[in-house]
Amino acid sequence: MASHGVPRVSGATSLDKSEQARAKERKQIESYKNLEKDVTDRIRAKDYSNATFQLTSKLLGQNPEYYTIWNYRRVLLQDVFARELKSGNDAITDTSNGGSPDAETAKKAGLTLAQQEISLLIKEDLQFLIPLLKQFPKCYWIWNHRSWLLTTATIHLPAGTAVQFWRGELALIGKMLALDSRNFHGWGYRRTVVNEVERLGGKSMAEQEFEYTTKMINTNLSNFSAWHYRSQLIPRLLSERQAGNDERRKFLDAEFELITQALYTDPYDQSLWFYHQYLMSTLDPANAQSPSVLDPCTNADRLSYLEQELDNVKDMLDGAEDCKYIYQALLDYSRRYIDIEAGNKKVTTMEMRQWLDELRKLDPLREGRWSDLEVKLGL
Amino acid sequence: MSLVAGPGRGGVADDQLPDELKLVIDKHVAYIQSLDSRRNELEYHLTEHLRISGIYWGLTALHLLGRPDVLPREGVIDFVLSCLHENGGFGAAPGHDPHMLYTVSAVQILAMVDGFAELEKKIPDGKTIIAKYIAGLQQPNGTFAGDEWGETDTRFLYGALNALSLLNMLHHQQPEQSPLINVTAATDHIKACHNFDGGFGVMPGAESHSGQIFTCLGALSITGELDSYLGEEGKDRLGAWLSERQLDDSGGLNGRPMKLVDVCYAWWVGTSLAMIDRLHWIDKKKLTAFILRCQDPEQGGVADRPGDMVDVFHTHFAVAGLSLIGYPGVLEVDPAYCMPKHLVDKVLGR
Ligand SMILES: [Zn+2]
Numbered sequence: 001m002a003s004h005g006v007p008r009v010s011g012a013t014s015l016d017k018s019e020q021a022r023a024k025e026r027k028q029i030e031s032y033k034n035l036e037k038d039v040t041d042r043i044r045a046k047d048y049s050n051a052t053f054q055l056t057s058k059l060l061g062q063n064p065e066y067y068t069i070w071n072y073r074r075v076l077l078q079d080v081f082a083r084e085l086k087s088g089n090d091a092i093t094d095t096s097n098g099g100s101p102d103a104e105t106a107k108k109a110g111l112t113l114a115q116q117e118i119s120l121l122i123k124e125d126l127q128f129l130i131p132l133l134k135q136f137p138k139c140y141w142i143w144n145h146r147s148w149l150l151t152t153a154t155i156h157l158p159a160g161t162a163v164q165f166w167r168g169e170l171a172l173i174g175k176m177l178a179l180d181s182r183n184f185h186g187w188g189y190r191r192t193v194v195n196e197v198e199r200l201g202g203k204s205m206a207e208q209e210f211e212y213t214t215k216m217i218n219t220n221l222s223n224f225s226a227w228h229y230r231s232q233l234i235p236r237l238l239s240e241r242q243a244g245n246d247e248r249r250k251f252l253d254a255e256f257e258l259i260t261q262a263l264y265t266d267p268y269d270q271s272l273w274f275y276h277q278y279l280m281s282t283l284d285p286a287n288a289q290s291p292s293v294l295d296p297c298t299n300a301d302r303l304s305y306l307e308q309e310l311d312n313v314k315d316m317l318d319g320a321e322d323c324k325y326i327y328q329a330l331l332d333y334s335r336r337y338i339d340i341e342a343g344n345k346k347v348t349t350m351e352m353r354q355w356l357d358e359l360r361k362l363d364p365l366r367e368g369r370w371s372d373l374e375v376k377l378g379l
Numbered sequence: 380m381s382l383v384a385g386p387g388r389g390g391v392a393d394d395q396l397p398d399e400l401k402l403v404i405d406k407h408v409a410y411i412q413s414l415d416s417r418r419n420e421l422e423y424h425l426t427e428h429l430r431i432s433g434i435y436w437g438l439t440a441l442h443l444l445g446r447p448d449v450l451p452r453e454g455v456i457d458f459v460l461s462c463l464h465e466n467g468g469f470g471a472a473p474g475h476d477p478h479m480l481y482t483v484s485a486v487q488i489l490a491m492v493d494g495f496a497e498l499e500k501k502i503p504d505g506k507t508i509i510a511k512y513i514a515g516l517q518q519p520n521g522t523f524a525g526d527e528w529g530e531t532d533t534r535f536l537y538g539a540l541n542a543l544s545l546l547n548m549l550h551h552q553q554p555e556q557s558p559l560i561n562v563t564a565a566t567d568h569i570k571a572c573h574n575f576d577g578g579f580g581v582m583p584g585a586e587s588h589s590g591q592i593f594t595c596l597g598a599l600s601i602t603g604e605l606d607s608y609l610g611e612e613g614k615d616r617l618g619a620w621l622s623e624r625q626l627d628d629s630g631g632l633n634g635r636p637m638k639l640v641d642v643c644y645a646w647w648v649g650t651s652l653a654m655i656d657r658l659h660w661i662d663k664k665k666l667t668a669f670i671l672r673c674q675d676p677e678q679g680g681v682a683d684r685p686g687d688m689v690d691v692f693h694t695h696f697a698v699a700g701l702s703l704i705g706y707p708g709v710l711e712v713d714p715a716y717c718m719p720k721h722l723v724d725k726v727l728g729r
Contacts, residue, residue, distance in 0.1 A: 002429070002692035004641070004683050008675070028421050040474065066428045068476040074528060144530045151529075182638065188585055224636045228586040231575065270623060270636050274576055281575045286612055290575035365630075366622050368659035376615075 035059050043072050048079040064132050067141050084114040118156050122149050143185045163200040169193045187225045206237045221262050224271035231278045235291045252293045255279055267320045299340055306337045324362040327355040353379050400671035408446050410679030411437040430472040431462055435484040436695035442719045443698050443710045456494045459485050460501055467512030478526045483538035490545045490726045510548040513539050514559040521564030532581055536565055537594035540601045545726055566602055569595045577616030589634040593647040596654045600715040618657035624648045630665030641683045642673045642693045645700030650714040653703050663704045670697045
């Protein structure tokens with residue numbers, strides 16, 4: 001119903017299909033509807049058995065978008081968890097006179113028998129989701145169920161055990177993002193997981209996550225998701241390092257160095273320009289969404305970085321005269337320069353007019369934007 | 380009465396399309412009309428979890444195409460009400476669990492077919508019961524969960540404001556009643572999702588995404604804070620990001636930097652630009668041509684990209700996108716609600 005990237009083929013409609021194909025489809029529909037009815041009937045009859053649970057697995061394997069079935073699955077799991085907790089297995093058992101092997105394992109792990117059982121069930125369900133995530137990496141409901149399992153682990157299990165579950169997720173997300181480095185769910189889930197590991201483990205992961213973005217960027221420069229995540233980590237990183245202004249300045253210079261090298265590699269990549277824009281926005285008091293990297297940040301600092309980057313970006317024109325992003329950056333940063341120091345000689349109206357003309361030639365698609373910009377800049 | 384079952388019919392290849400592209404209105408109408416008669420296809424059954432949204436998509440497209448009566452009104456209302464649960468939430472189809480997404484679709488449909496009287500007749504105080512279900516999903520930090528299982532997303536927050544306002548149950552619409560939700564907390568959450576590049580993400584800290592930008596702007600627009608919050612500077616920054624979604628080669632729009640173009644972004648990006656008065660920052664002619672190239676000119680329906688399978692979701696967003704651009708013969712759409720503007724005006728008493 002909302003298909004993406006599925007090529008149009010002839011023979012997709014029932015009219016075009018052979019009688020044999022139609023008969024086959026009728027059979028598929030019948031078996032799907034029977035399975036659906038079986039699951040639904042059992043849930044209505046409150047048959048919360050293992051057999052019902054297995055049937056939800058089968059149905060979700062055929063149709064992971066069927067959100068109600070995920071809800072049923074959670075109802076079934078909650079029922080088992082509640083029974084475990086009620087059965088009196090929620091105390092650490094004394095196994096000194098030869099308890100069951102289960103009790104022994106549980107004791108070793110510092111869990112009650114009930115917790116041990118819950119932990120196993122959650123582990124199994126997380127496993128069940130792996131092949132589904134591989135096959136349907138963009139299905140909201142699978143990610144949703146995964147989050148629920150982890151959150152439930154946090155509720156029922158001691159922090160030390162729960163945090164191990166969350167840590168395990170980092171490896172999985174690493175693999176997912178290695179396959180599809182822009183997967184929106186993957187990056188979002190990573191943030192959630194990191195938050196939880198930090199909360200339960202009581203230790204910041206800003207440094208290692210920052211390292212991770214460096215690794216991802218080195219693998220593929222054009223990964224805006226990684227650049228964005230990096231931008232989000234920087235303020236925290238610096239405050240955790242208790243960085244003074246010198247260190248902050250060095251840090252900012254190193255980031256400019258990194259993005260400049262990247263831009264020389266590919267000035268036509270807008271992901272990179274957005275990161276350059278981010279670094280510049282940390283110096284822009286008018287951008288409330290961008291925290292300052294320098295502390296304090298004076299107008300003299302602002303002018304000096306604007307000067308440096310205007311020169312830097314101008315140099316990039318050499319050999320990339322047809323790159324519209326360069327002119328956009330020059331105009332944007334010039335405007336901010338003038339805003340701080342109106343009587344400057346760094347940028348001239350004539351130059352700005354030339355850049356705008358180039359931009360219009362190179363990017364006629366956004367002509368409306370350039371003509372608004374002309375008015376805004378008073379050119 | 381139920382609709383949908385894309386992916387639809389196979390069409391001609393891109394290179395066989397005529398030079399003079401036109402919106403094949405009659406064929407799209409017939410395509411949407413045909414969706415309910417496809418129970419002999421497995422896909423119809425595999426997409427039941429979207430049924431009520433499918434009706435919203437189909438019905439909105441039909442309204443915008445000037446054919447509001449193609450789907451029988453009684454049948455539509457009966458189906459929608461058959462999805463209502465006792466707790467006031469709607470599922471995607473009878474028997475499916477209640478969820479914010481489908482509750483919003485249900486309210487939008489009832490608003491479009493002027494069906495609130497039928498709702499109240501069948502369930503006394505029906506509007507209030509639905510509004511209370513929605514309000515009950517608000518979280519302490521202002522955002523909304525999709526259902527009792529707790530997943531949160533700015534899509535749900537937007538949906539809550541959309542539906543509550545169509546029910547006329549936001550505080551400013553009924554000041555004599557005590558407020559059902561905390562609007563300030565909700566908009567504060569939206570603001571926390573605002574990024575340095577001017578865009579909005581799915582949660583605080585998340586990368587800007589055109590779909591989430593639409594939901595955040597829509598929410599701010601419904602609460603009347605859009606202009607004062609963004610200001611011209613904020614609109615310029617966001618407009619710049621959004622306008623870069625249009626790609627030179629195809630004229631289509633993508634959802635994030637360096638991603639593929641897709642017809643549904645004609646709506647999400649287009650209407651976001653419209654809400655901040657910057658729709659002229661992209662090339663409308665080229666966008667129109669891209670959308671028209673995604674049509675199946677033989678059997679009707681629109682796909683995500685030229686040559687792909689058509690479906691009702693993309694058909695809806697294609698028509699809504701063309702409406703924004705002012706394509707002849709397509710009625711005006713409301714940018715925040717994605718419904719015919721004259722109907723939204725009527726429901727809201729504007
Ligand atoms: Zn799409």
